[in-house]
Amino acid sequence: MATGVFDLLHPGHVFFLTEARKLGDDLVVVVARDQTARRLKREPYVAEHIRREMVEALKPVDRAVLGSQTDIYETVVREKPQIIALGYNQQWNEREVESECARRGVPVKVVRLGAYPHNELATRKIIERILERAKTPAGDP
DSSP, X not given: OEEEOOSSOOHHHHHHHHHHHTTSSOOEEEEOOHHHHHHHTXXXXXXXXXXXXXXXXXXXXXXXXXXXXXXXXXXXXHHOOSEEEXXXXXXXXXXXXXXXXXXXXXXXXXXXXXXXXXXXXXXXXHHHHHHHHHHSOTTOO
């Protein structure tokens, strides 16, 4: 299992999901609900149902589901993964996630994956570059 907002898909997302897929036989991806994205990051640019469809269309992903609106562990209990892959910049503590999952009857191993080597392609940095280019007069590089 892997989780994320996946607002503006970029190569870092593909890298993360490809690496997560290598950890098991099937990859279920939990796409954060709009309200969760607002709480943890910012207002999403793309609606949750479209983000889920886009993630599910990616080659490493076997299935994508929307997360719970109230309890992030609800989806874990329903899906019962053996491994949860966390991105290098996700705020969750591996041991705390393992402990809470075990408490709820789903023993999992949590693995922190490394960063995509080209971090300049992260969502926030792409947006910053687009905004910077928008300031440049038309035709200028």
